[in-house]
Amino acid sequence: MSLLDVEDLSVSFHTPDGIVKxxxxxxxxxxxxxxxxxxxxxxxxxxxxxxxxxGLTRGAQVSGKVVFDGRDMFTLKRDALQALRxxxxxxxxxxxxxxxxxxxxxxxxxxxxIRAHDKGLSKAKAHERAVELLGLVGIPQPQRRIDDFPHQxxxxxxxxxxxxxxxxxxxxxxxxxxxxxxxxxxxxxxxLDVLKRIQREFGTxxxxxxxxxGVIADMADDVIVMYAGTAMEKSGQHDMFYEHHHPYTEGLLxxxxxxxxxxxxxxxxxxxxxxxxxxxxxCPYHPRCPYVMDVCRTKVPPLRQVFGEGPHQSACWxxxxxxxxxxARAAVAAGTYSGATDARLTGDRT
Amino acid sequence: xxxxxxxxxxxxxxxxxxxxxxxxxLFFAGSPRDIARRIAGRQAxxxxxxxxxxxLGLDQPFYAQYRHFVWRLLHGDLGFDFYNGQPVTTVLxxxxxxxxxxxxGAAILWFILGVSTGVYSSVRPRSxxxxxxxxxxxxxxxxxxFVLGLTLIYFLFFRLTKxxxxxxxxSGYVGLxxxxxxxxxxxxxxxxxxxxxxxxxxxxxxxxxxxxVLGEDYVRTARAKGLSEKRVILRHALRSALTPVVTQFxxxxxxxxxxAILTETVFGLPGLGWESVHAIGNQNLPIxxxxxxISATAIVVANIxxxxxxxVLDPRVRLS
Ligand SMILES: Nc1ncnc2c1ncn2[C@@H]1O[C@H](COP(=O)(O)OP(=O)(O)O)[C@@H](O)[C@H]1O
Ligand code: SF4
Ligand SMILES: [Mg+2]
Numbered sequence: 112m113s114l115l116d117v118e119d120l121s122v123s124f125h126t127p128d129g130i131v132k133x134x135x136x137x138x139x140x141x142x143x144x145x146x147x148x149x150x151x152x153x154x155x156x157x158x159x160x161x162x163x164x165x166g167l168t169r170g171a172q173v174s175g176k177v178v179f180d181g182r183d184m185f186t187l188k189r190d191a192l193q194a195l196r197x198x199x200x201x202x203x204x205x206x207x208x209x210x211x212x213x214x215x216x217x218x219x220x221x222x223x224x225i226r227a228h229d230k231g232l233s234k235a236k237a238h239e240r241a242v243e244l245l246g247l248v249g250i251p252q253p254q255r256r257i258d259d260f261p262h263q264x265x266x267x268x269x270x271x272x273x274x275x276x277x278x279x280x281x282x283x284x285x286x287x288x289x290x291x292x293x294x295x296x297x298x299x300x301x302x303l304d305v306l307k308r309i310q311r312e313f314g315t316x317x318x319x320x321x322x323x324x325g326v327i328a329d330m331a332d333d334v335i336v337m338y339a340g341t342a343m344e345k346s347g348q349h350d351m352f353y354e355h356h357h358p359y360t361e362g363l364l365x366x367x368x369x370x371x372x373x374x375x376x377x378x379x380x381x382x383x384x385x386x387x388x389x390x391x392x393x394c395p396y397h398p399r400c401p402y403v404m405d406v407c408r409t410k411v412p413p414l415r416q417v418f419g420e421g422p423h424q425s426a427c428w429x430x431x432x433x434x435x436x437x438x439a440r441a442a443v444a445a446g447t448y449s450g451a452t453d454a455r456l457t458g459d460r461t
Numbered sequence: 462x463x464x465x466x467x468x469x470x471x472x473x474x475x476x477x478x479x480x481x482x483x484x485x486x487l488f489f490a491g492s493p494r495d496i497a498r499r500i501a502g503r504q505a506x507x508x509x510x511x512x513x514x515x516x517l518g519l520d521q522p523f524y525a526q527y528r529h530f531v532w533r534l535l536h537g538d539l540g541f542d543f544y545n546g547q548p549v550t551t552v553l554x555x556x557x558x559x560x561x562x563x564x565x566g567a568a569i570l571w572f573i574l575g576v577s578t579g580v581y582s583s584v585r586p587r588s589x590x591x592x593x594x595x596x597x598x599x600x601x602x603x604x605x606x607f608v609l610g611l612t613l614i615y616f617l618f619f620r621l622t623k624x625x626x627x628x629x630x631x632s633g634y635v636g637l638x639x640x641x642x643x644x645x646x647x648x649x650x651x652x653x654x655x656x657x658x659x660x661x662x663x664x665x666x667x668x669x670x671x672x673x674v675l676g677e678d679y680v681r682t683a684r685a686k687g688l689s690e691k692r693v694i695l696r697h698a699l700r701s702a703l704t705p706v707v708t709q710f711x712x713x714x715x716x717x718x719x720x721a722i723l724t725e726t727v728f729g730l731p732g733l734g735w736e737s738v739h740a741i742g743n744q745n746l747p748i749x750x751x752x753x754x755i756s757a758t759a760i761v762v763a764n765i766x767x768x769x770x771x772x773v774l775d776p777r778v779r780l781s
Contacts, residue, residue, distance in 0.1 A: 167684055197687030209678040213777060214700055224686045260776045276686070 113140040114283055114316050115164070120175035122156070122163050129388040133159040135341040136175070139333075143283065144314040148331030148348070150321055150363070152384055156340035157320045161286045164318075165200055166192050180283060198228040201277035205289040207269035211261035218242075218257035221276045228280050244275040248305050267298035271305060278309055285309075286318045291326060303329050324367050328352065333422075336360045339385050339395040342414065346423040356417040356425035356436055358400045394428070401443050402429055404450045462772055462779055469768050473761040480757040481534065484750055485527050493519035502544040503744045509543050516541060539751040544743055549751040552736060557755070559634050559732035563724065564717040566648055567655035572710055574656060575663020576703070582664065583671030583702075584694060594664055602661035606720060610654040610727035617650060632729030651728045655720055659713060666709055670702040677701070704774050711767030715760040718752075 122134040134156040141147045149157050162168050164177050166184060177184040179200065184192070204210040212220060221241040226232055232240075238257070245253035248271040261269055270290060277285055287306065291299035303326065310317055319330050327334055327348065334351040336344040336359060344357040355361055362380040382399040385391050391398055397407040406428050414424040417431040425431070429439050442448040489496055497514035498505070505513070514520070518529050533540070539549040578598070582591040601609070618631045629650055635643040674680065675698050683697040684690075722734030729735070733752050740748035772779040 162681075165685060167681060193687045193689060195687070196685055202682075202685040204678060204682065206678060210682045212679040212683070212697055212700075214775060216776075223688070227686055227688050227692075260780065262777050263780070273682075 114143045114180055115141040115318075116176075116178040117160075117164065118176040118178070120160065120163065120177065121173070122159050122168060123172045124170065125172070126388075131387045132390065133171070133340050133387060134163065135339075137335075137337070137340075137342050138175075139335055139342070139345060141284070141316050141318060141333075143316055144310065145332045146310065146317040146319055146330050148319045148321065148327040148334045149337060150324060150327050150334060151337035153322055154384055154387075155337040156387075157322075157337055158288050159340075160337075161202070161288050161318060161320055165196055165202060165286065167196075167202075194228065197224055197282075198280040199282050200284045200286065201280070201282040202286040202288065203270070203273045203277050203290050206293050207266065207273045208261060208293075210273060211269060213261060216258050216260055217245075217264070217272045221245075221257075221272075221279055224276050225279050240279065241275070244279055245272070247309075248272075248275045248278075249301070250275070265298075266294050267302060270294060270298075270302050274302070274305055274309070278313070278315070281313055282315060284316045284318065286320070288320045289322070290319075292321070292323070299326075300329075306330070324352075324363060336363070339390060340387060341395065342426065343396065344423075344425045344427075345414065347421065350418075350421065350423050354418060354423070354433075356423070356429070356431070357396075357427045358402050358429070359396050360425075361440075362399070394426070402427075402439055402448065402450070404428060462781065466765075466769065466772075469765050473765050476761050477757060480754070481531060482527075484753060485530060488746055488750055489517075489526065489530075499744075500540075500543065500746050502746070505543055513541075513543055534754070539754065540747040542745060542747050544745040544748075549747050552748060553733065553751050553755060556731060556733045556736045558636070559730050560718060560721050560725070560734060562634075562637065562644065562648060563651055563655065563721055563730060563732060564714065566652045567659070567724075568710070568714050568717060570652050570656035571660040571663060575660040576667045576699075576706060578660070578664045579667025579706075580671055580694065580699060580702075582668040583675060586668075586672065591668075594668075598661040598664040600661075601657045604658065606654060606658055606723040607727050609658060610651070610724060613650050613654055614727070634730045634732075647730075651724050651730060654727070655717070655724050659717075659720065662709070662713075663706060667702060667706050670705050671698060674698045674702040704771070707770055707774065708767055711763050711770065715763030716756075718756050718759065 117140065118138050120134055120137045121132070124131040124133060137156075137160060139147060149160070151157055159168060159171070163171070163173055164179075164184065166187075173185065179195070182191075182195075187195070211217065215223075218238060218241050221244060222234065222237040225237045225240060226234070229237070242253045242257055245257060250256055250268055250271050256264075256268075261272070264272060270293075274290075285306075290306070291302050294302060306317065306319075307330065309315055317330070319326060321327060331348045331351075334344075334346055334348055335342050336351070336357060338359050343359045344351070344355060346355070351360065352364065355364065359380075362378075366379045380399055385395055385398065391408075393409045394400070394403075394407040394412050397403045400407065410428075412426045412428045414426045415431055417423050417425045417436075418433055430436055439448065488499070491499075493514065494510075497510050497517065497519055500517065501510045501513040518526050521529075537550065539553065541547075542549050542552055545552065578594045582588075582594045585591055614631055618629050621628055630647050633647055635647050637644045677698075680693060680698050683693045688697070718733055721732060722738060724730070725732045725735040726738055733755065736748055737752045739745070740752070
């Protein structure tokens with residue numbers, strides 16, 4: 112049974128400029144102790160989606176269903192939701208400096224989190240536990256550092272403090288929203304190691320949000336590629352890197368030096384992500400897609416099973432079999448791609 | 462931090478020195494006889510003018526006069542009120558507690574009033590209550606002290622008394638040591654007047670400060686921790702939102718003497734403001750000089766206190 116089920120989740124904001132459709136019809140599920148990676152350019156709705164799952168989105172119109180551990184998050188009473196936040200689902204954010212309160216000692220903030228849920232625990236016991244947690248996430252001399260303020264820590268250490276606070280009640284699910292984006296590369300790896308170790312030790316499920324495919328390669332079991340607020344492709348980690356179907360996924364990979372085809376030049380995706388107020392008709396990716404066909408401009412591609420049996424879905428009108436998809440790729444590479452809706456998609460149909 | 466504080470105190474002392482020089486230059490310029498006449502007051506007899514002339518050492522060179530002036534100040538001697546024939550300190554010692562009672566009471570009231578309405582507004586922006594608070598803040602902000610004071614007297618004293626409810630006295634002051642309840646009763650209307658007018662700015666300031674802080678990442682963290690909304694607002698958001706409010710409070714609390722002048726006049730409270738109005742009427746310069754020096758000191762001290770409070774509130778200031 113899965114720990115988290117997100118069904119057809121949509122989130123929109125009414126703004127003076129119009130309705131911002133930040134998340135559209137996203138569904139996925141996450142099994143206990145596993146990691147789902149949510150990847151996409153900035154502005155693709157990753158943060159809004161994750162915060163909506165926790166009920167933290169304010170002033171938004173939300174539809175769909177989120178079931179966590181058998182409980183429907185959107186019909187839970189306020190007290191029940193509060194009791195669940197921070198204890199069963201915890202969250203860490205991109206910028207650990209602004210995410211910790213500047214006026215309170217880190218120990219105080221961790222103790223507050225623990226005692227918000229474990230009211231019977233004495234302050235001394237909670238303090239002891241906080242020291243233990245800081246040690247667990249690899250902060251040297253936790254006994255001494257616990258009385259420091261957030262600004263007295265380095266970026267990586269601050270994110271460890273956030274992690275310590277997030278895991279203080281041994282949550283079943285940890286939502287990590289770009290936890291390493293604000294850190295430099297070596298520190299990134301250390302923080303990811305801490306997360307992996309915690310997952311191994313406590314069996315925590317992780318929803319890892321990132322725009323960095325390196326993080327996905329390092330952490331994720333399953334991957335959801337998001338674009339313009341919706342899921343473009345869902346697959347296992349291996350397929351995402353080596354058997355991807357969606358042109359957007361391909362574009363993301365090719366814009367990355369370590370994963371792109373080394374014989375080719377590095378190719379950033381051309382153009383800009385669409386406005387979430389005025390979405391393009393048909394496939395939201397069509398203005399930037401090298402494979403665009405007539406059908407793409409008018410009909411929204413549904414998520415379809417691709418490449419046979421495995422759990423692999425793609426929202427794209429290209430052929431769903433490996434040969435057809437490969438032919439399209441070859442045609443685009445050769446410059447003979449005609450954009451026809453025909454199965455083999457090449458200039459000289461056979 | 463300590464260095465910062467020492468520097469601020471040194472700056473404060475410098476400001477006070479400049480104030481004494483300015484006061485001296487302003488009030489003690491001209492021929493010695495003129496000065497003596499001015500200080501002695503409008504209706505002074507020639508003997509009094511003579512006394513003033515000698516007491517102020519006006520026969521000595523200018524710098525020696527100034528040195529004496531400062532020397533006397535340092536010994537708590539603010540000069541002699543020739544008009545009433547008593548030391549200035551005697552007059553001010555009677556007046557200061559009145560102003561202090563008025564100022565402290567009003568300040569507490571306006572702080573609580575302003576911050577609570579501001580916080581409430583920020584939690585429910587654009588609600589009916591928010592708009593009501595905004596409108597009344599604007600109303601009280603633009604109404605002159607004496608209009609509000611007289612209106613309160615009219616309704617809460619005159620009309621009530623006529624209707625047979627003598628709840629509040631119209632004017633006067635009773636010392637705190639004489640009777641606490643009478644003290645408070647005599648001050649309620651003045652407190653309310655001064656507080657309502659000053660609270661308006663605090664409603665706006667705390668509202669905007671809160672709205673800004675409520676959008677901060679650490680407030681989202683507080684919610685994500687599963688804290689109650691009350692705790693998120695009061696312990697996390699308000700804690701930071703208070704910093705600019707407290708700064709403003711320090712500035713306003715120091716300059717409350719200005720607002721007190723009118724309030725004291727309307728309610729017949731014999732405080733520093735009332736004394737200075739009378740002193741101006743009688744051209745009683747020593748009293749005016751005394752009030753100026755005391756106000757300047759109050760402002761300097763309040764500013765240093767605000768800086769210290771900053772450090773207490775914000776560890777980033779304290780620990781840098
Ligand atoms: N409160 C809000 N009001 C209006 N628009 C919002 C609000 N929050 C987020 N958005 C919009 O939703 C879109 C998705 O944002 P976000 O989830 O932060 O993207 P990501 O995390 O993938 O970078 C953005 O275009 C953003 O401007
Ligand atoms: S549906 Fe069409 S436009 Fe969209 S990604 Fe697939 S080929 Fe490109
Ligand atoms: Mg984001």
